[in-house]
Amino acid sequence: MGDVFFEIQGVSKRFEPVQALSDVSIKLEKGEVRALAGENGAGKSTLMKILNGNYKKDSGKVLIDGKEVEITSSLKAAELGIAIIFQELNLVEELSIAENIFVGRLKKKNGLVDWKGLYEDAGVLLKEVGFDIDPRELVKNLSIAGKQMVEIAKALSYNSRIVLMDEPSATLTQNELKKLFHIIRNLKQKGITVIYISHRMDEIFEICDNITVLRDGCVIDTRKVSEVSYDDIVRMMVGRDMDQTFPVRTSPIGDEVLRVKNLRRRGEAASAEFYLRQGEVLGISGLVGAGRTEMMRALYGADYTDSGEIYIHGERVKIRNPRDAKRAGLAFLTEDRKGEGLILSFPIKFNIEMANFKNILQGIFISRDKESKISERFRKELAIKIHSISQAAKTLSGGNQQKVVLAKWLNTSADIFIMDEPTRGIDVGAKHEIYELIYQLVKEGKSVILISSELLEITSLCDRVLVMKEGKISGELQKEEICSESVMKYAL
Amino acid sequence: MENTINRNRQSGIGTVLNWSRDNTSVLLLVFMILLGTALTDGFLTIDNFINLFRRVSVNGILAVGFSLVLLVDGFDLSLGGTLSVCAVLLLGLQHSIGMPLAMVAAILTGAAFGALNGLLMKITRGGSGEAFLITLGTQLIGFSVALTYTKGYDLVGLNDEWYAQIGQGTFMGIPVAALIWFAIMIFTQIMLKKTAWGRSLLMTGGNKKAAYLSGIDVNKIKFIAFTLAGITAAVGAVILTSRTTAASPRSGVDADFDAAIAAIIGGNSVEGGKGGMVQVFIGVTIYGLITNILNLLGVDSVVQYIVKGGILVLAIALDKLKRR
Numbered sequence: 001m002g003d004v005f006f007e008i009q010g011v012s013k014r015f016e017p018v019q020a021l022s023d024v025s026i027k028l029e030k031g032e033v034r035a036l037a038g039e040n041g042a043g044k045s046t047l048m049k050i051l052n053g054n055y056k057k058d059s060g061k062v063l064i065d066g067k068e069v070e071i072t073s074s075l076k077a078a079e080l081g082i083a084i085i086f087q088e089l090n091l092v093e094e095l096s097i098a099e100n101i102f103v104g105r106l107k108k109k110n111g112l113v114d115w116k117g118l119y120e121d122a123g124v125l126l127k128e129v130g131f132d133i134d135p136r137e138l139v140k141n142l143s144i145a146g147k148q149m150v151e152i153a154k155a156l157s158y159n160s161r162i163v164l165m166d167e168p169s170a171t172l173t174q175n176e177l178k179k180l181f182h183i184i185r186n187l188k189q190k191g192i193t194v195i196y197i198s199h200r201m202d203e204i205f206e207i208c209d210n211i212t213v214l215r216d217g218c219v220i221d222t223r224k225v226s227e228v229s230y231d232d233i234v235r236m237m238v239g240r241d242m243d244q245t246f247p248v249r250t251s252p253i254g255d256e257v258l259r260v261k262n263l264r265r266r267g268e269a270a271s272a273e274f275y276l277r278q279g280e281v282l283g284i285s286g287l288v289g290a291g292r293t294e295m296m297r298a299l300y301g302a303d304y305t306d307s308g309e310i311y312i313h314g315e316r317v318k319i320r321n322p323r324d325a326k327r328a329g330l331a332f333l334t335e336d337r338k339g340e341g342l343i344l345s346f347p348i349k350f351n352i353e354m355a356n357f358k359n360i361l362q363g364i365f366i367s368r369d370k371e372s373k374i375s376e377r378f379r380k381e382l383a384i385k386i387h388s389i390s391q392a393a394k395t396l397s398g399g400n401q402q403k404v405v406l407a408k409w410l411n412t413s414a415d416i417f418i419m420d421e422p423t424r425g426i427d428v429g430a431k432h433e434i435y436e437l438i439y440q441l442v443k444e445g446k447s448v449i450l451i452s453s454e455l456l457e458i459t460s461l462c463d464r465v466l467v468m469k470e471g472k473i474s475g476e477l478q479k480e481e482i483c484s485e486s487v488m489k490y491a492l
Numbered sequence: 493m494e495n496t497i498n499r500n501r502q503s504g505i506g507t508v509l510n511w512s513r514d515n516t517s518v519l520l521l522v523f524m525i526l527l528g529t530a531l532t533d534g535f536l537t538i539d540n541f542i543n544l545f546r547r548v549s550v551n552g553i554l555a556v557g558f559s560l561v562l563l564v565d566g567f568d569l570s571l572g573g574t575l576s577v578c579a580v581l582l583l584g585l586q587h588s589i590g591m592p593l594a595m596v597a598a599i600l601t602g603a604a605f606g607a608l609n610g611l612l613m614k615i616t617r618g619g620s621g622e623a624f625l626i627t628l629g630t631q632l633i634g635f636s637v638a639l640t641y642t643k644g645y646d647l648v649g650l651n652d653e654w655y656a657q658i659g660q661g662t663f664m665g666i667p668v669a670a671l672i673w674f675a676i677m678i679f680t681q682i683m684l685k686k687t688a689w690g691r692s693l694l695m696t697g698g699n700k701k702a703a704y705l706s707g708i709d710v711n712k713i714k715f716i717a718f719t720l721a722g723i724t725a726a727v728g729a730v731i732l733t734s735r736t737t738a739a740s741p742r743s744g745v746d747a748d749f750d751a752a753i754a755a756i757i758g759g760n761s762v763e764g765g766k767g768g769m770v771q772v773f774i775g776v777t778i779y780g781l782i783t784n785i786l787n788l789l790g791v792d793s794v795v796q797y798i799v800k801g802g803i804l805v806l807a808i809a810l811d812k813l814k815r816r
Contacts, residue, residue, distance in 0.1 A: 302705060321704075322707050323709060325707070326707035340701045340702050343695060343703070345698060346695070346698050346765070350691070350695070353691070354695055354703065355707055357692070365682075365687060366686050366688065408706065
């Protein structure tokens with residue numbers, strides 16, 4: 001096959017007492033797009049950080065063009081032609097695109113910045129990635145996809161030969177994703193190698209040539225994408241057969257439990273009307289920024305509204321703040337579970353009881369006994385993998401954190417669960433568990449409003465879908481009408 | 493499999509960190525006691541410590557109020573100003589309405605100053621930054637009101653035996669003022685750690701957004717915390733004036749700093765949500781010992797603030813470092 005120019009040989013890294021990477025060997029060819037897959041904790045980020053010079057490897061070699069290189073810092077990595085695009089983008093919002101691309105090495109003439117040359121150079125790079133924009137534009141005015149393109153342009157400016165992308169699609173809309181794929185194909189044509197880390201299988205199948213699966217710090221296998229199936233990858237990742245990606249749904253749908261009329265956020269023109277039935281999973285789809293989260297925050301009383309009538313079980317309720325919403329039986333699992341769902345430094349048990357103190361009180365005092373009983377119950381029911389309920393929430397993986405947030409709301413009398421991107425950043429196994437839990441909820445006669453950017457979730461889990469566009473509900477799809485095409489038709 | 497091990501390990505580190513976080517202040521306390529023993533005779537005696545607790549009790553009570561505010565991710569610079577107002581009110585009103593009613597008036601005034609802070613915090617939806625500026629404003633108002641009320645003069649109180657007992661008396665050998673401080677700490681600790689209200693307060697400090705979205709009335713919690721802090725300043729004023737039977741508009745100068753330093757070196761986190769009365773007790777005692785030792789070494793009280801300021805900065809830096 002083509003020429004191997006980049007090689008990782010037997011790299012190991014140990015963080016006592018965990019072997020984060022053991023004897024990892026990967027060979028990459030010029031112009032290859034390689035998927036790097038694995039559950040959270042499989043060692044992907046450790047590997048990436050070693051390549052970026054953040055961590056020192058314990059043993060093994062990194063070879064470029066057959067020569068061993070030592071990556072001692074991220075600057076060194078950049079000089080060697082390794083560019084890494086992290087999920088959290090490293091851009092200065094208040095500076096222009098051009099300044100961000102050439103940050104730290106601005107072109108100078110007579111000791112002053114050569115602005116004209118700078119903008120010209122940046123313009124050339126932006127054209128190369130196919131991003132048609134004025135390099136003087138401030139980064140803060142760009143969409144997340146735009147920012148990623150700036151990062152890619154920055155990578156090109158270092159003459160990078162290998163670009164690592166860590167879950168670039170996590171925050172992208174379908175349309176932006178198409179652009180990203182277009183850029184990746186461009187890079188490929190230029191002979192640049194791309195390592196693409198993603199949890200989303202459909203993307204891997206669409207853009208990648210080969211896939212390397214990591215599990216528990218070891219390379220499980222490297223295969224051609226065209227020769228593996230979805231199930232093969234999942235099996236390699238989790239080390240066992242997954243019964244089904246989406247569980248089978250059997251429970252019936254009952255009467256209307258929630259009706260929203262003329263709900264308008266403060267200062268917005270568009271108003272929303274919709275209803276929810278008992279035992280129903282109502283999907284909210286649309287592009288990022290279409291106003292899905294905002295509509296739900298308005299319903300939940302987290303943002304101000306100008307108007308809105310909310311009926312729960314036919315009765316009019318006033319929701320002015322989250323307290324009112326909770327009293328009305330609503331639960332809200334926010335998109336930002338670390339920032340808004342959990343108190344990361346607090347023990348799991350405190351997080352679980354955050355929305356309801358009543359059942360841990362003995363008289364006016366908190367009973368430790370009741371407290372641990374309740375937390376232990378949820379730990380068992382939701383299979384939260386922890387070694388103690390006194391452990392801080394920040395020590396958990398994304399999936400387990402989401403379960404703790406869910407436990408917090410199951411600990412209330414809520415019967416309407418609003419879940420905003422509940423599976424974002426969660427690995428395949430945990431995702432499946434979250435799906436099971438959603439079905440468990442509706443089986444118990446509760447109702448779920450599911451906001452998701454993953455079309456597959458919308459089409460597979462939901463009984464009915466509302467599609468949003470530019471702050472308005474642009475379409476409603478019944479069970480039999482739900483498919484990616486129909487959703488996209490209303491979303492675009 | 494790896495995940496589980498990883499988590500165990502992280503929480504292991506967490507435990508060690510927690511342990512060392514609590515222990516930095518304990519270690520500092522032990523160090524101070526050893527230093528005091530080395531530098532003076534009769535340091536490790538019950539008498540000396542009873543004296544110490546008598547001296548630190550006002551600061552101790554203010555530190556309780558300050559840490560409540562710190563726990564909800566706030567800051568209170570107005571405690572000194574509030575203390576001054578309450579102190580001059582106590583002795584000013586004693587002449588006209590008598591001490592019992594003057595005390596009621598002072599406590600209400602302290603509560604009002606705290607409530608004003610709390611209200612402004614609610615309006616600005618602020619965090620510790622806003623709290624700093626808001627309470628800087630109320631501090632100025634406090635000192636200014638005290639100066640205006642006394643026209644700049646000091647006030648002298650009437651002799652009321654029972655009132656003098658509060659600041660000067662002892663009960664079973666222990667200063668009444670220290671007993672009041674201990675009682676306030678115990679009561680506050682029970683409220684903080686054992687009631688739903690206390691849990692809500694800690695959660696508000698831990699993550700305001702998460703607490704709010706979970707249905708906790710974070711603004712009300714903050715309002716109450718600031719109001720209680722104002723009340724502690726008033727109680728501090730009662731003890732202070734009773735001890736000296738005099739009040740000055742400058743009575744509360746630096747009282748807020750002292751309370752802040754004591755609360756923070758004791759291990760109450762400046763980021764909110766972490767801490768309690770054990771930390772207050774340790775911090776106030778350490779702070780008292782520092783003053784004690786500096787006095788023994790003959791360090792000028794003006795110069796002492798260099799040391800104290802340095803210790804505050806160090807304590808904040810340590811708190812941040814430990815959170816990394």
